[in-house]
Amino acid sequence: MPLSWALLASLLLAIAGYLIGRSRAYATAGSDIRSLHSRPTYHGASVALMTLTPAIIVMIAASILRMAEVLSPEIVSLVGLLALAAAIAGLGWSITRIGVEYQARNTVERIVMGVLIFCSSIAILTTAGIVLSLIFETGNFFQQYNWLDFFFGTEWTPRFQGNSELGVLPLLWGTLYISLIALLVAVPIGMFAAIYMSEYASKRVRGIAKPAIEVLAGIPTIVYGLFALITVGPMLRDYFAEPMGLGSSGSSVLTAGLVMGIMLIPFVSSLSDDIINAVPQSMRDGALGLGSTPSETIRQVVLPAALPGVVGAVLLAASRAIGETMIVVLGAGAAARLGLNPFEAMTTITVKIVSQLTGDNDFAAPETLVAFALGLTLFVITLGLNIVALYIVRKYREQYE
DSSP, X not given: XXXXXXXXXXXXXXXXXXXXXXXXXXXXXXXXXXXXXXXXXXXXXXXXXXXXXXXXXXXXXXXXXXXXXOSOHHHHTTHHHHHHXXXXXXXXXXXXXXXXXXXXXXXXXXXXXXXXXXXXXXXXXXXXXXXXXXHHHHHHHHHHSOHHHHHHOOOEEOOTTSOOEEOSHXXXXXXXXXXXXXXXXXXHHHHHHXXXXXXXXXXXXXXXXXXXXXXXXXSOHXXXXXXXXXXXXXXXXXXXXXXXXXXXXXXXXXXXXXXXXXXXXXXXXXXXXXXXXXXXXXXXXXXXXXXXXXXXXXXXXXXXXXXXHHHHHHHHHHHHHHTOOHHHHHHTOSOOOOOOOTTSOOOOHHHHHHHHTSSSOOTTSXXXXXXXXXXXXHHHHXXXXXXXXXXXXXXXXXXXX
């Protein structure tokens, strides 16, 4: 039996179990419903949950074993019957438990709590799966390629025919360089916009300005990339790079950094605005009552109080910048090089991850496995940013009664 049909049959059994359980509870209570430990609705819900839960557990376990290639396709075809049998067994057993002393409400709450715990564990298990897959594939890569050449190499020239140079430093430099420019654009503009909207703007202006800024967050990154390719890149080339003799290409670090910074403005602005508004009004009133000007109050009271949250907003923007791909592809090019000229084309780690996994490549070759090493490197960088931000937040956090 297919799993879809088994799931549908289990749902129908659960609905029928709910009606049967509730009716049986009414029949058990007789004329005095208060004699029951739990309301009849809980008895019905208990039967329904104990009918559906075993079937779902069987299906999830079979799916996991199938993905791990432990079960053969022939056996998987029998899982539907096994799940349906589990649902029928759960239905029969739960009906027999209905009685005056049966604590159906506690049973329902325990099952619901188990479901909530399972849902909460999905994120943790997903993260663990991602990290483990990166670690295992990176280990396979370093068995074929020297880790010293990877971490300290200054050339990136992958060749599937051999003699590849897979040094990560040019990619790492391009990633940090473009992200730094993006943050230099996004953080000041976003912070000043947040300060204006939270401290100076009227409700009418705020109601118009904040949604207008947040529209930027909904624009697809490919559109930002086209904007960089068609407008920003040629403008920087014609008015700055060529007259100054620094380059003649529209693809550059500065192009990608500026457009990425524009994209990050709503991330910094919206989060910082909410954080600044969360600072207690009594602190502002106290500072103003002591003779501080509004600007002094913002600089010396509001911003220090909101610093932990602002650090989180900047961290989110930094993580978003490090993981961006399309803007870099269209705005900065794909040249892996070390340099300080912001009008030169460079690339980032994410771009090369995509390029190394695109096309008909040999998955066991180091030129393909290097994508996992790059992904693990990017993960470690992001984790380091989180650790630094957590340290700053704990150091400067203040508690308000």
